[in-house]
Amino acid sequence: MSITVQAVNHGIRDKLRRLGWRNPEWWVVMAAAVAWLFMAGISRTHASHTGISTGRDHVQGTLGIVAMVIAMMVPLTITNVRHVAQSSLWRRRHRAIAGFLVGYLAVWLVVQTIIVETWGLLAPLIGWGTAGGVAMVAAALWEIAPSKRQRLRRCHRTVPLAPRGWRADADCAHYGVSTGFSCVMMCWALMVAAAAFSHSLVVMTILFGVQVSGRYQRRPSPVLAALAVLGVCLLALAADSLITMAGQSHSMH
Amino acid sequence: MFERRDVWKLGSEADPWDPIIRWYARAITALKGRARTNPTSWRYLAAIHGTFIQRSDWPQGATWNGCQHSSWFFLPWHRIYLHYFEHIVRRTIVDLGGPDDWALPYWDYNDPQRPNARSLPPAFRDPQMPSGDPNPLFVSERSQQNPDINNGGRLDALDVEIGAAMAETSFTGPSDDGIAGFGGPITDWNHSGGPVGSLERTPHGNVHIGVGGFQPPGLMSRFETAALDPIFWLHHANIDRLWEAWLGQVDPDRQNPRRARWRDASFKVGQGAPAVTLTVREVLDTTQPPLNYKYSDVSLPALAPDAVLAARFDVESVFAEEGAVPEDEELVPEMVGASENRVPLAAEPTEVEVAVETPSGPALREGAEGPQPRKVYLKVENVRGKELVAPSYLVYVNLPPGADPATYEDRRAGQVPMFGVLEASESDEEHSGSGLTFSFDITGVVQRLREAGDWDPQRLRVTFIPARVGAEQGGDVSAGRVSLYYA
Numbered sequence: 001m002s003i004t005v006q007a008v009n010h011g012i013r014d015k016l017r018r019l020g021w022r023n024p025e026w027w028v029v030m031a032a033a034v035a036w037l038f039m040a041g042i043s044r045t046h047a048s049h050t051g052i053s054t055g056r057d058h059v060q061g062t063l064g065i066v067a068m069v070i071a072m073m074v075p076l077t078i079t080n081v082r083h084v085a086q087s088s089l090w091r092r093r094h095r096a097i098a099g100f101l102v103g104y105l106a107v108w109l110v111v112q113t114i115i116v117e118t119w120g121l122l123a124p125l126i127g128w129g130t131a132g133g134v135a136m137v138a139a140a141l142w143e144i145a146p147s148k149r150q151r152l153r154r155c156h157r158t159v160p161l162a163p164r165g166w167r168a169d170a171d172c173a174h175y176g177v178s179t180g181f182s183c184v185m186m187c188w189a190l191m192v193a194a195a196a197f198s199h200s201l202v203v204m205t206i207l208f209g210v211q212v213s214g215r216y217q218r219r220p221s222p223v224l225a226a227l228a229v230l231g232v233c234l235l236a237l238a239a240d241s242l243i244t245m246a247g248q249s250h251s252m253h
Numbered sequence: 254m255f256e257r258r259d260v261w262k263l264g265s266e267a268d269p270w271d272p273i274i275r276w277y278a279r280a281i282t283a284l285k286g287r288a289r290t291n292p293t294s295w296r297y298l299a300a301i302h303g304t305f306i307q308r309s310d311w312p313q314g315a316t317w318n319g320c321q322h323s324s325w326f327f328l329p330w331h332r333i334y335l336h337y338f339e340h341i342v343r344r345t346i347v348d349l350g351g352p353d354d355w356a357l358p359y360w361d362y363n364d365p366q367r368p369n370a371r372s373l374p375p376a377f378r379d380p381q382m383p384s385g386d387p388n389p390l391f392v393s394e395r396s397q398q399n400p401d402i403n404n405g406g407r408l409d410a411l412d413v414e415i416g417a418a419m420a421e422t423s424f425t426g427p428s429d430d431g432i433a434g435f436g437g438p439i440t441d442w443n444h445s446g447g448p449v450g451s452l453e454r455t456p457h458g459n460v461h462i463g464v465g466g467f468q469p470p471g472l473m474s475r476f477e478t479a480a481l482d483p484i485f486w487l488h489h490a491n492i493d494r495l496w497e498a499w500l501g502q503v504d505p506d507r508q509n510p511r512r513a514r515w516r517d518a519s520f521k522v523g524q525g526a527p528a529v530t531l532t533v534r535e536v537l538d539t540t541q542p543p544l545n546y547k548y549s550d551v552s553l554p555a556l557a558p559d560a561v562l563a564a565r566f567d568v569e570s571v572f573a574e575e576g577a578v579p580e581d582e583e584l585v586p587e588m589v590g591a592s593e594n595r596v597p598l599a600a601e602p603t604e605v606e607v608a609v610e611t612p613s614g615p616a617l618r619e620g621a622e623g624p625q626p627r628k629v630y631l632k633v634e635n636v637r638g639k640e641l642v643a644p645s646y647l648v649y650v651n652l653p654p655g656a657d658p659a660t661y662e663d664r665r666a667g668q669v670p671m672f673g674v675l676e677a678s679e680s681d682e683e684h685s686g687s688g689l690t691f692s693f694d695i696t697g698v699v700q701r702l703r704e705a706g707d708w709d710p711q712r713l714r715v716t717f718i719p720a721r722v723g724a725e726q727g728g729d730v731s732a733g734r735v736s737l738y739y740a
Contacts, residue, residue, distance in 0.1 A: 018585070021585045021614065021615050022585055082430075086430040086431065086586075086588070087588065087591075087634075087734075087736070088588060089588055089589070089610060090587045090588070090589075090612065090613050090614035090615075091613050091614075146308075146309070149308075149682050150681055150682050152682065153446075153680070153681070153682065153683065153684055153685040153686075154680055154685055154686065155685075156685040156687070157680070157685040157686055157687050158447070158634075158635065158685070158687045158690075159635065159687070159733065160591075160595070160634050160635045160733030160734035161591075161734070162591075162593055163588070163590060163591040163592075163593070163608075163736075167593070216441065
């Protein structure tokens with residue numbers, strides 16, 4: 001009996017080990033999942049707000065930016081992460097992934113911080129509703145822009161990596177940076193929209209879906225993507241207006 | 254049942270205008286007369302494969318730039334494409350009063366008993382038809398020297414070599430790690446760029462650039478123009494035939510991928526009424542609807558006597574389980590060494606040394622015979638460039654310095670043809686700019702080197718020799734890296 005159990009355990013262990021060999025990106029996927037859980041948690045504790053915008057709590061704001069980038073952008077790089085791992089010596093493959101992510105996240109954290117800070121400064125000046133509308137239209141237009149389509153394939157680019165030493169680390173980080181720039185050129189408008197409507201996890205989830213579709217679909221439909229962006233942002237604007245009106249009505253009474 | 258026949262066995266060199274070829278020419282003339290926006294026109298059909306026309310100028314709903322390369326969809330996509338083309342040509346021939354059983358011929362250029370077959374079939378070389386009318390099968394934008402293809406020049410024997418492709422035992426490589434197998438690597442939809450399958454590499458790529466030339470590249474040398482040359486369709490019919498021939502080999506049995514991700518992939522070719530949307534699963538047996546064709550001959554005389562062919566070709570092996578993955582595809586490759594710098598592919602031979610480490614992952618733990626890997630792969634990665642100086646490069650492993658490569662044929666890993674390199678080096682809507690990657694199963698080469706005492710487990714030397722040189726200098730093609738994988 002115990003021999004059978006041991007054999008089963010051994011079989012499961014072997015399968016898990018092979019799964020890890022074939023999918024070196026497993027911990028990157030888990031990190032993205034944790035980031036989504038973190039954002040969902042913030043969203044729940046702060047009513048309808050994910051806490052990503054700058055404001056009173058800078059620590060929470062920074063954590064929110066980090067979580068948002070890991071949740072929304074890192075899953076788009078799974079093929080790049082696999083390329084880095086498979087192109088590295090076995091003993092270096094997770095280190096190579098880490099190097100790639102350092103470069104990639106560095107680009108996005110800077111860009112996302114600029115987006116959020118700029119949003120925090122500009123939106124109150126021109127009005128949250130107007131700013132949200134501008135962000136929404138810009139994101140929808142960018143989805144159908146030919147220049148976006150021209151850049152789509154660049155995110156899939158692979159590069160040769162040095163096999164060992166500091167050059168290997170530098171190549172991985174550089175590949176992360178260049179992939180990050182390609183992704184920024186593709187997704188900047190959606191990330192502005194995500195920042196503009198960061199009060200809703202639903203908005204971010206749908207925008208994330210648009211990003212994933214654009215990245216991995218055979219022939220992504222720009223019109224459908226633009227309509228999805230417009231639809232979800234309009235719903236968010238409507239929900240925001242209703243909440244505001246309900247709040248005003250409540251205070252009047 | 255339609256029968257696709259060898260173009261070199263239709264008619265004779267003195268009188269090559271067999272009715273099958275004559276009707277093909279007449280149909281092409283008719284297709285060329287149709288507007289580009291007509292889905293049955295010559296230019297529209299060619300654009301499905303590739304086009305330089307900007308997307309904003311495409312007809313509404315066009316599925317242009319659709320050809321699949323560097324992908325395990327390379328063979329099924331082109332089979333669907335040829336089916337669509339053949340159907341339109343046949344219908345046109347019927348409309349012109351021709352036979353209703355017309356089938357696309359194939360160009361079998363790799364028969365060692367008929368070296369003439371490496372020349373372009375005569376009906377495709379003459380600018381005029383016997384009637385004195387312009388010959389629609391003739392294209393002037395072809396290789397003009399070495400070989401002068403329109404004047405009967407022959408492709409090099411190495412250009413049409415099928416041994417390496419036919420020796421592959423797995424249709425695709427393990428996972429999506431860039432090792433390609435016979436039919437191409439596991440990918441999603443992929444127009445161009447990335448690792449290239451063995452058959453797509455040679456003879457497919459070599460014949461493209463051998464016919465089209467490379468200084469300057471002719472119609473057959475570019476994805477965007479290849480299908481404008483009438484010989485393109487006969488070349489791809491032969492590639493399709495070689496897929497059948499590969500499957501017909503036994504010991505071990507060759508099998509198509511069994512993954513649903515491959516079998517259920519669907520491709521739409523064309524537009525409007527004649528358009529076809531077919532899954533890979535639907536085109537695996539050519540003798541069944543909707544395809545309904547067979548080849549007059551799927552034997553492989555070029556491989557005799559070593560090739561072991563099945564007495565009867567069965568697409569679905571009764572022993573294979575749906576969804577099961579062949580053993581080769583279960584292997585997990587492990588990189589054990591790579592070059593430190595880019596490797597120029599120039600007019601002169603280039604040599605690169607690779608430091609090799611002892612495997613520490615699956616190749617060590619799962620080696621069937623201790624530390625000996627079951628498979629050894631050589632990869633030439635990210636081959637990029639904008640100007641070619643040679644049509645292809647022969648790749649040798651541990652070739653002694655200064656040695657005559659001809660005396661070390663057993664150390665040849667394969668060839669790196671330049672077809673597709675220019676396209677895959679571009680960074681635009683269709684291309685990532687990664688270039689092409691070539692993987693070679695060199696398990697046999699390494700075994701022979703071991704037996705000869707010339708295998709150093711810590712160091713590998715790889716030599717690239719240009720097959721033909723168009724100019725003494727110039728060209729900017731290079732390989733990003735040369736790497737070694739154990740599995």
